[in-house]
Amino acid sequence: MAAQIREHRSRAGLSVTELADVVGYSKASMSRFETGDSRVPEELCPKLDAVFGTSGLFATLFEMLRNVPFPDRYSEYMALEREAIALSEWTGFHISGLLQTPGYMRALFRDGNPGASDARVATLIERRMNRRVIFDKKPPPYLKVLLDESVLRRTMGSPEVMIEQLEALLGTMDHEYGNTRVLPLKHGGFGLNEATQIYIELPDGTSLAYLEGNATSRMIEEPGMVTERKRDYERAAAYALSPAESAAMIRTVIKEYEECPKPPN
Numbered sequence: 001m002a003a004q005i006r007e008h009r010s011r012a013g014l015s016v017t018e019l020a021d022v023v024g025y026s027k028a029s030m031s032r033f034e035t036g037d038s039r040v041p042e043e044l045c046p047k048l049d050a051v052f053g054t055s056g057l058f059a060t061l062f063e064m065l066r067n068v069p070f071p072d073r074y075s076e077y078m079a080l081e082r083e084a085i086a087l088s089e090w091t092g093f094h095i096s097g098l099l100q101t102p103g104y105m106r107a108l109f110r111d112g113n114p115g116a117s118d119a120r121v122a123t124l125i126e127r128r129m130n131r132r133v134i135f136d137k138k139p140p141p142y143l144k145v146l147l148d149e150s151v152l153r154r155t156m157g158s159p160e161v162m163i164e165q166l167e168a169l170l171g172t173m174d175h176e177y178g179n180t181r182v183l184p185l186k187h188g189g190f191g192l193n194e195a196t197q198i199y200i201e202l203p204d205g206t207s208l209a210y211l212e213g214n215a216t217s218r219m220i221e222e223p224g225m226v227t228e229r230k231r232d233y234e235r236a237a238a239y240a241l242s243p244a245e246s247a248a249m250i251r252t253v254i255k256e257y258e259e260c261p262k263p264p265n
Contacts, residue, residue, distance in 0.1 A: 001040050001061050001065060002033060002034050002035060002036040002040075004057070004058070005034050005040070005048065006034050009034075011052075012051070012052055014051075016030050016034065019051065022047075023044060023048065024047070024223055024224075025044065025222070026204065026223075028206040029206055029208070032221075037076065038076065038219060038221060039219070040058075040062065041220070041221060041222050042062055043222045043225070044058075044222065045058040045061070045062045046058075074212075076219060077198070077210045077217070077219065078131070080202070080208065081134060081141075081200070082133075082134055083203065084134070084141045084200050084201060084202060085141055085142070085201055085202065086141055086142040086143075086201040087141050087200060087201075088144045088146075088198070088230070088233060089143070089144070089146065089196065089198045090146045090148075090192050090196065090233055090236065091145070091147055091148070091196050092148040092151065092195055092196075093150075093151065093154070093195040093196070094108055094151060094154070094156065095147070095151060095165060096145045096180075097128055097131065098134075098145075099145065099180070100128065100165065101161075101164050101168050103157060103161045103164055103165070104161055104162075104165040105124070105125045105128055106125060107156040107157025107158075107161050109121050109125070111156065135177075139177065141177070143177065143178035144179055144180075144237075145172070145180040145181070146180075146181055146183055146233065146236060146237055147181070147183065148182075148183050148185075149182055149183060149184050149185045149249070150185060152250060152253045153253060155257075159257040159258070159260040162257050163254055163257050166250050166253060167254065169250060170247055170251070173243040173244070173247045173250075174243035174244070180243065180246065181240040181241055181242065181243055181246045182245075182250070183236055183240045184240075184241060184249075187236070187239040190232050190233075190239075192236055195212060195213050196210075196211070197209065197210070197211050197212075197232075198212075199226070199230050207223070207226050207227075207230070208220060208221050208226060209225070209226045209230065
């Protein structure tokens with residue numbers, strides 16, 4: 001698919017930028033389609049056929065490749081995360097990976113794979129901790145995190161693990177390069193059905209959406225679909241608690257964990 005796009009664009013005498021403008025995608029996205037770094041979305045194929053006059057070639061190629069495994073979407077997201085100037089994340093099941101403590105990570109990885117060796121879990125924790133290198137950039141990306149209230153109350157590991165995690169979270173509530181807010185349970189889901197949705201802004205102005213569920217993930221690059229997904233996030237954010245109110249709720253939940261009965265020795 002990538003090679004066909006490059007070949008037909010060259011035949012048509014179009015630059016990457018010109019083709020991107022015609023089909024309504026960013027230059028960065030079109031470049032990734034041509035190099036095979038991103039899967040070509042189904043919505044783009046009819047547009048390519050129309051531009052190149054290829055009579056359904058790209059729509060047919062998409063159908064042929066529909067069930068062919070694509071390289072790990074998570075790795076694709078990791079590369080984009082390192083480039084991002086802003087990230088807006090919704091998480092409805094667990095604390096944002098960028099904000100997790102090692103103890104919380106360990107409990108999460110154990111819960112997802114009870115048979116994993118200690119060495120494997122340690123490797124996963126190290127990899128996740130290494131994601132924080134993005135905060136060493138000058139300036140770092142602006143990170144907005146929206147948490148479902150249930151995330152605070154879902155015990156991962158033990159009350160002690162949760163207390164440590166929530167206390168660490170308090171330091172992210174409102175600062176120069178982002179904020180963390182809580183969406184109370186009394187409000188709806190606003191179309192945020194995946195466990196995690198992350199909206200990525202790149203230096204060239206490109207916006208993408210990364211959606212992650214149970215053992216599935218996908219990257220959305222079509223501008224209209226990204227806008228639609230981001231609108232769901234913004235609707236939910238409008239009903240979220242302020243950073244100060246979110247911090248107050250977290251402190252209340254910490255007290256609840258502190259009052260949990262201690263296991264017998």
